[in-house]
Amino acid sequence: MTAGRAGLATVRSWFLPSGTAFTSSEGATLGFTYFTVGLTVAVLHVTEGTSPWVMLASVFLVNSVTPTLAYATVTASGGSMTAGILSGWLVSTRFGLFAAAIAPRLWKSRVKRAIAAHASFDPNVAMAMREDTDDKVQRVYVASSLWLCVPWWIGGTLGAVIGARLSDPGALGLDAVFPAALLAIIWPQLQRWDLLTIALVAAVAAIALVELTPGGVPVLAAACASLLSLRGRR
Amino acid sequence: MLTWMVVVALALGVYAQRAAGAVLIDTERLSATWQRVLEVLPLAIISGVVALATLSDDGELAVDARAVGVAVAAVCAWRKLPMFVTVSAAAITTAALRAAT
Numbered sequence: 033m034t035a036g037r038a039g040l041a042t043v044r045s046w047f048l049p050s051g052t053a054f055t056s057s058e059g060a061t062l063g064f065t066y067f068t069v070g071l072t073v074a075v076l077h078v079t080e081g082t083s084p085w086v087m088l089a090s091v092f093l094v095n096s097v098t099p100t101l102a103y104a105t106v107t108a109s110g111g112s113m114t115a116g117i118l119s120g121w122l123v124s125t126r127f128g129l130f131a132a133a134i135a136p137r138l139w140k141s142r143v144k145r146a147i148a149a150h151a152s153f154d155p156n157v158a159m160a161m162r163e164d165t166d167d168k169v170q171r172v173y174v175a176s177s178l179w180l181c182v183p184w185w186i187g188g189t190l191g192a193v194i195g196a197r198l199s200d201p202g203a204l205g206l207d208a209v210f211p212a213a214l215l216a217i218i219w220p221q222l223q224r225w226d227l228l229t230i231a232l233v234a235a236v237a238a239i240a241l242v243e244l245t246p247g248g249v250p251v252l253a254a255a256c257a258s259l260l261s262l263r264g265r266r
Numbered sequence: 267m268l269t270w271m272v273v274v275a276l277a278l279g280v281y282a283q284r285a286a287g288a289v290l291i292d293t294e295r296l297s298a299t300w301q302r303v304l305e306v307l308p309l310a311i312i313s314g315v316v317a318l319a320t321l322s323d324d325g326e327l328a329v330d331a332r333a334v335g336v337a338v339a340a341v342c343a344w345r346k347l348p349m350f351v352t353v354s355a356a357a358i359t360t361a362a363l364r365a366a367t
Contacts, residue, residue, distance in 0.1 A: 072353055086270055093273060093274075100273075103276060120279065122308070124308070126307075128283035128286055129287060131284045133287075145288045150285075152284050152288070205356065205362075205364065208320075208332045209356055212356035216353065230306055232313070238318050239322065239327070246325075250314060251318070254315070255311050258304075258310040
């Protein structure tokens with residue numbers, strides 16, 4: 033009985049780290065957002081023809097939606113498999129940076145760090161980095177990762193199941209949903225002028241080159257727009 | 267459409283970057299220039315991919331019902347609607363326009 037209670041208290045402390053800035057309402061917002069994103073994206077992939085089992089593997093192994101969305105978007109509009117995979121890799125460079133940003137504050141053990149790396153997303157790293165001591169950073173990272181990943185895994189799994197039961201995907205306007213989903217993901221960043229400029233230059237470059245160059249080149253040209261971030265800053 | 271091979275390739279590529287960040291890269295030594303470029307690289311790629319998927323088909327420019335669907339999605343995102351509403355609006359608009367024409 034007491035052992036059970038102690039166990040419950042431990043699990044509770046994983047989700048709600050005491051003495052930190054992390055609150056349960058932040059956790060709930062994170063969970064709700066990632067649940068709906070996971071559900072939506074899994075339904076999209078499965079109705080487009082992806083096997084539910086492959087989708088399930090993607091949810092746990094890729095552990096992110098932007099790489100698969102980028103792949104599906106590129107290939108659905110006529111790009112090759114190689115161009116799709118390359119785009120999928122390139123959109124995840126930010127995870128490496130987030131992982132690198134939080135790494136010095138995490139546990140010394142490389143094994144623990146390697147596991148923590150798999151859970152690096154944008155919001156959980158940002159929330160953990162608000163804390164002042166390494167111990168708090170680690171506890172908030174665990175909590176925010178749980179609030180984010182568990183609902184996303186459940187949403188992704190549900191989406192794979194639901195998507196497999198939807199019929200007539202051809203009538204769904206699916207070629208519009210992949211760019212729509214990616215647009216929804218980047219929208220918050222477009223509120224900043226410098227980032228909006230980079231996004232517009234990237235879009236114009238890709239469209240300008242689409243009829244002139246082989247597939248894959250327009251996306252790489254869009255990638256070059258990231259060099260504009262060096263402009264005027266020292 | 268995702269296949270086993272694609273998922274494995276994406277999973278390896280994504281995890282390699284995350285693990286490299288957590289175990290190998292020392293952010294203090296990575297130059298500020300590289301950090302800035304790598305930070306905005308995903309945004310640039312996604313913008314290019316969205317533009318291509320909205321306005322081109324198989325390497326040719328193509329403006330059709332899809333572009334209207336994505337435009338409706340942009341309005342939904344601007345109104346801060348949840349992602350499933352945004353995506354559904356794009357799908358319904360595109361499908362309805364195709365059915366009507």
